[in-house]
Amino acid sequence: MTSFLHPGAQRPGGSNSNSPPPSQQHPPHPNYGNPNALADNLQSMNLNRPNYAAPRASPFGQPPPPISSAAPSPGHWAGSQPVARPGPSPLSMITRPMGGPPSRAPPGAFIGRPMGPAGSHPPPPSSLQSSVANHVGPSPRFPVSTGGSATMPTATGVGALPFATGMVSSTPLGATQAGPVSVGPPVASGPRFGPQVGVPPPTVTSSASAPSQVPTMPPFISGPPRTAMQTAPSFSSQPQPAMVPLPGSSFVAQPWQMRPGQIDQPPPGPGAVQPPRMYALPNQSMTSISHGMAPTGASSGGPSKIDPNQIPRPIPNSTVILHETRQGDQANPPPPATSDYIARDTGNCSPRYMRCTINQIPCTADLLATSGMQLALLVQPLALPHPSEAPIQVVDFGESGPVRCSRCKGYINPFMRFIDQGRKFICNLCGFTDETPRDYHCNLGPDGRRRDADGRPELCKGTVEFVASKEYMIREPMPAVYFFLIDVSMNAMQIGATAAACSAISQVISELPEGPRTLVGIATFDSAIHFYNLKRALQQPLMLIVPDIQDVYTPLQSDVIVPLSECRQHLELLLESIPTMFENNRIAESAFGAGIKAAFLAMKISGGKLLVFQSVLPSVGIGALSARDAEGRTNISAGEKETHKLLQPADKTLKTMAIEFAEYQVCVDVFLTTQSYIDIASISVVPQTTGGQVYYYQSFSALSDTAKLYNDLRWNITRPQGFEAVMRVRCSQGIQVQEYHGNFCKRIPTDIDLPAIDCDKAIMVSLKHDDKLPDGSEFAFQCALLYTTLYGQRRIRVTTLSLSVTSMLSSLFRVADLDAQFTCLLKQAAIGIPSTPLLQVREHAINTCINILLSYRKFCATVSSSGQLILPEALKLLPLYTLALLKSVGLQPDGKIDDRSIWVNFVSSISAPLAIPLVYPRMISVHDLKTNEDESMVPSSIPLSSEHLSDGGIYLLENGDDALIYVGAAVDSGILLQLFGASTVEEIPSQFVLQQYDNPLSKKLNEVVNEIRRQRCSYLRLRICKKGSPSGMLFFSQLVEDKNQGCMSYVEFLVHIHRQIQTRMS
Ligand SMILES: [Zn+2]
Secondary structure, three states: OOOOOOOOOOOOOOOOOOOOOHHHOOOOOOOOOOOOHHHHHHHHHOOOOOOOOOOOOOOOOOOOOOHHHHOOOHHHHOOOOOOOOOEOOOOOOOOOOOOOOOOOOOHHHHOOOOOOOOOOOOOOOOOOOOOOOOOOOOOOOOOOOOOOOOOOOOHHHHHOOOOOOOOOOOOOHHHOOOOOOOOOOOOOOOOOOOOOOOOOOOOEEEOOOOHHHOOOOOOOOOOOOOOOEEEOOOHHHOOOHHHOOEOOEOOOOOOOOOOOOOOOOOOOOOOOOOOOHHHHOOOOOEEEEEOOOOOOOOOOOOOOOOOHHHOOOOOOOOOEEEEEOEEOOEEOOOOOOOOOEEEEOOOOOOOOOEEEOEOOEEOOHHHHHHHOOOOEEEEOOOOOOOOOOOOOEEEEOHHHOOOEOOOOOOEOOOOOEEEHHHOEEEOOOOOOEEEOOHHHOOOEOOOOOEOOHHHOHHHHOOEEEEEOOHHHOOOOOOOEEEEEEEEOOHHHHHOOHHHHHHHHHHHHHHHOOOOOOEEEEEEEEOOOEEEEEOOOOOOOOEEEEEOOOOOOOOOOHHHHEEEHHHHHHHHHHHHHHHHHHOOOOOOOOOOHHHHHHHHHHHHOOOOEEEEEEEOOOOOOOOOOOOOOOOOOOOOOOOOOOOHHHHHOOOOOHHHHHHHHHHHOOEEEEEEEEOOOOOOHHHHOHHHHHHOOOEEEEOOOOHHHHHHHHHHHHHHHHHOOEEEEEEEEEEEOOOEEEEEEEOOOEOOOOOOEEEEEEEOOOOEEEEEEEOOOOOOOOEEEEEEEEEEEEOOOOEEEEEEEEEEEEEOOHHHHHHOEOHHHHHHHHHHHHHHHOOOOOHHHHHHHHHHHHHHHHHHHHHHOOOOOOOOEEEEEHHHOOHHHHHHHHHOOHHHOOOOOHHHHHHHHHHHHOOOHHHHHHHHOOEEEEOOOOOOOOOOOOOOOOOOOOHHHOOOOOEEEEEOOOEEEEEEOOOOOHHHHHHHHOOOOHHHOOOOOOOOOOOOHHHHHHHHHHHHHHHHHOOOOEEEEEEOOOHHHHHHHHOOOOOOEOOEOOHHHHHHHHHHHHHHHHO
16 A cells, blocks of 8 residues: 655655655656646646636536637547447446437537536537526426335425535625625636636745745735725734733623613624724623613513623624734734635734634643633635635745654744754744754844745745655655546436436536546446446447446456546547436446445545445445434434434444545545435445545435536536645644544544545644643644645645733633634534434533633623623624524434434534534525625625514525525515516425526626625525425524524523523522
């Protein structure tokens, strides 16, 4: 087994003494098929940008870009000779005759298909509705399955389904977009990756070059943001009430009364940028809520009345925040993860890459325990930057590799201190003093810094990327391998899932990286596995059947995975033919486990991405599953104690396989296009262990889900990502990494292995003290990710965050990071769900919230009446988010097992910006969208309370993955006609596909939906909800401030928390 050195591996002592034998040598930057080294570096610099001349189109924007801008180069299509048809294999293997594809579709017809809107090119016969949502295709009819496991998709089914499922992404509520600078996935017109053409060459600094000559990298997008921005106030630069100790408290309280008449300012944003005025007042650092006088109090009598209009809620911030990561030689607490900000790396990494739950480090474990908060990092090493942020600089130290501490192997960073005229440096992680390598020596200036520090990214930036030298690899960086595995069993065919998968794959092929290093393979399966020989020399793709699904093997290992450039036509043809070939398939069995095992065997030599499209419960072969007890059953009462076991994998077979896959750098993504129980708890183990992802199309509908499937696949393939990665987080002395949580495989305690990692994946790193830290000192975390880019370059991305140590409890509350804290709380709940009775998980969440507030009340708040609930300003939304968590799918006892499993799976790799909307969705009103240009694209959000809805309104609610459109019972028929082309609510089809009609309101709604898709990096699944129907109930269940889901209303919950605190105080 080949494996790479881990970031923590010993460096060879001398750079030249340890050269590998010539046979193992290879150039440090393989430039496969790309003669343009500058462009090549540029791609890496910009997160593995593809090397097309044209920018990539968004997977989420609605009309796909015109063909002309994205069509594959003619070279790939040059030989459009008569195309071979699939046919019987002449080989001795067992073969199955393949039906020929319809003759009316020559290969040339597919050239435009990948990017063109449906309808603009001849769609393949198998193609259902394509990527464009506003195209209406004929509604396919699907026979009802006779197998008993599949059901027809029905409109009413939706109502019973939870909303938060599948993969999610998001932007927070607090950040209702309005900012001028776009954040989101790459869009054809909106530049996440920025145009490649015309961008100046990247900066690669080398240790040999004079630092002063190093140009600064231009930002992705040139030019300043188009509207005014505000600079995030620095905590350190603002008057801080907490700095003024009062008798009996180390923290100053501002009893910010909630009673009407006592307040004239609404609460500031969600921990967001605090308006400067907050700091101009002496007593402004907490929120208190008094009881007693509110007219609309929730509880009866007593001291429990709270005015619902005065309680803390996220407040949209429409301005873009400029955030400098360090100011005045100390860390600047970051803006909320959910806000729209542009980070400037002034020594610490951008909070996108690493964020700590507290922005100062408690000096002892006791102090941390007293606070009730947890200390953890959220690491997202390949996170998408804001388009206006400067790109990460790549540093090449040549043969010797990056400078590292010889004791702890920490990487050189801005906080390593050079002494003795620069001849030595002290490691900020372990304290060891090292000799400076001779060729890295530089004199120190009067300020004690190296004179070249500002010109060397590794000495002034919190995030840099080092070119990995040979010692970081023991084989060539792996090629980009994509293997598609498609379920063609009877149900998959009947619900249109196979056709949808083939259509999606066919459309994204042109988006795969160009060049000879891109390899592809394809197989289908039912109760047997069918490989296809795509070798160019053959006249037609051959089907090779592997019937043994217990002891799987792979036929013709060298020919089932071939360079994309050599098999485009065969592949296109095959994808078009598959739905026809299996049209009348009557095999209901599905050998998922055997299929992935066989594909793995084919990919084992290289590693790569395995993309599986699965539609039914895997029923035969290795790793077969049976419908466990929970199938279709709710479990409110029955066996509550044992229910959680159904959220665990059925057995260890798939896990064992997944560990082997990870060892050989195979990452598995699973697209579950199903209408029935599929045991996500068992299946999801494979993606989770291999750095992959589960996509779930609950109650799959070929009409409304095909576009989402295509967009999800497209983003999966085009988003910034890396392969064969290893990651480690190092800490300064006194704190250790306790555990990592996320989608990866762990073989040794200190490192995690990621066969693949992409921009959407976050990893939670929990931390524990093992010593007392000196008060006032700097404490650093460093994450090193060694990975291979799409273009075969080996890189080490190093992100460093240095925070100050404090002994003051009040400081911890002042700089607590709500979004990070809550994301950790969410992840811990998800971790607990499969192993702990639900009641305990729920209690743990509530207690965590109460303990934090109790600690603050007890030790930090100035004396105030016991009738006040006092919330630390930075965490004032914690009760709201905790309540929302209790009402989320994962923590609801009556949810379907698969729905809860997908929620747990989704949370395991969720990033902070997406965690908040997952539980506290964004709701906007649609019927009154402003259609004039200068309005911000997405209107301000509405609190999640039914009090804010009217019968005459239409509302859109989205959590980053799913969206519900609620249509009130008394909406003006003119508005219905404009938006839905229907004059009554009843006429709107339940199988909803958003369309654009020729009127400003409809156009605006489409714009808003596309903008949200872009922000969330996710193609939202839209569902219509009507009052009085199950879908309407689904919508109302999302209004977390209401009394619903068997839980209290927000006001009641605040009262509950307050009483708990009072009880514990006395
Ligand atoms: Zn060290």
